[in-house]
Amino acid sequence: MVSGLAACYVVNNGGTAAWSSSSSSWKTSTTAPRAPPPRLVAFRRRRMTTMNMIATGATCISRRESSSTTAEVLRSLDGWAESNLLPLLKPVESSWQPHDLLPDSASPGFRDAVDELRARAREIPDDYYVCLVGNMVTEEALPTYHAALNSFVGYDCPSRGDAWARWSRGWTAEENRHGDLLNRYLYLSGRVDVRRVEQTIHHLIGSGMRLAADKCPFRGFIYTAFQERATAISHGNTARRAGALGDACLARICGAIAGDEKRHEAAYTRVVAELFARAPDAAVRALEYMMRERILMPAYYMFDGRDPDLFRHYAAVAQRLGVYTTADYADLVRFFVHRWGVADLGPGLTAEGRRAQDYVCRLPERVSKMEQREDARxxxxxxxxVPFSWVFGRQVELQL
Known part of the structure; x- marks a missing residue:
């Protein structure tokens, strides 16, 4: 949007042009722009290094892939998506909304209900809220995920009516509730520094995500299937932990989101299974590529303006609490290799496809051994x- 562009600055021959929000006009200054803080420089350097690695790998692999072939296979699934994918979306009238799970602001008892929510929230430790905020920040970066999904399916028109376009819009509409619900809950709870959390969301949407799919629907749907299952696990575990901590209302909030993620996981898992059935060689090579790249959480580039290693620290807290662990990742690999029948692919594979099949079939055991070594370490x-700005700079225990 134009308002976003107005927040930038450009250097002209006469000096630095900057936007003044107070006078709503451009002004020219001959002073050099202030250097960004070291923490931001460190974060940007880490992000650019990773992006360059992804771009290099994607370029190499794209020379072996035919984008027209993968697009043709996806187009052949239009009728299949109509009958196998769209039924997994729920009608708006029967879908839960954030309002259903939070105090009703129009009710005379709203303040009392909020007081009860805050009283329960005070009994929950900071490390849980670090995980909950991390989950919420991940959900709030939905614009990035919507754009990525559209790049997989070649969807570029808001009014298109084919099955893929309708799925993209319907999936985004269901996902949109997740960030809204957690955001409102955290605001009412009084347990987190809301402005710092909002800055983290702002940074994450601006930074994008670590995605090696390179507009390839095979890789893109594989990534999405993994991520939906991972987020279902994460939200499901925060739900169970909230219940164990005595907050049944928070458990219902996290459980409702986990339920959505399970349906979405089923959808993308079906898509990839169908791609394996129709184009096994391309599918297994795409899976090998994504596994070699290693699938990371979409919030890999989260940054709060202070901690350049925020994602690593958040992930360590989630690991310690059992919200999402390296063992969960190992289980994901094992589950999808079995679910997509990689070991049973027939003799129609190319030599490269057979090498990819061999690599992928051996991967679950390798990942499990790596997880065991990491756990021992x-x-x-x-x-x-480590201090977390999300909980007002209070320190939270973790193991790196």
Whole structure:
């Protein structure tokens, strides 16, 4: 949007042109722009290094892939998507909304209900809220995910009526409730620094995501299937933990989101299974590529303006609490290799496809061994405490 462009500055021959929000006009200054803080420089350097690695890998692999072939296969699934994908979306009238799970602001008892919510929230430790905020920030970067999905399916018109376009809009509409619900809950709870959380969301949407799909629907749907299952696990575990901590209302909030994620996981898992059935060689090579790249959470580039290693620290807290762990990732790999029948692919594979099949079939055991070694390493480490701006700079225990 234009308002976003107005927040930038450009350097002209006469100096630095900057937008003045107070006078709503351009002004010219001959002073050099202030250097960004070291934490921001460190974060940007890490992000650009990763992006360059992804771009290089995607360019190499794209030389072996025919984009027209993958697009043709996807187009052949239009009728299949109509009958197998769209039924997994729920009608608006029968769908839950954030209002259903939070105090009703129009009710005379609204303040009392909020007081009860805040009283329950006070009993929940900071490390749980770090995980909950991380989940919410991930959900709030929905514009990035919507754009990525549209790049997979070649969808570029808001009024298109084919099955893929309708799925993209319907899926986005269901996902949109997740960030809204968690955001409103956290605002009412009083347990987090809302402005710092909002800055983290702002940074994440501006930074994009680590996605090696390169507009390839095979890779893109594989990535999305993994991510939907991972987020279902994460939200499901925060629901169970909230219940164990005595907050049944928060457990219902997280559980409702987990339920959506399970349906979406089923949808994308079906898509990839059908791609394996129709184009097994391209599908197994895409899976091998995504596994070699290693699928990371969409919030890999989260940044709060202070901690350049925020995602790593958040992930360590989630690991320690059992919200999402390296063992969960190993289980994901094992589940999808079995679900998509990779070991049973027939003799129609190319030599490259057979090499990819062999790599992928051996992967679950390798990932499990890596997870065991990583777990043993963590057990040898002394826990440390790291401050999180999300909980007003209070320190939270984790193991790196």
């Amino acid at each position: 963590r057990r040898r480490q002394e826990p440390c405490r």
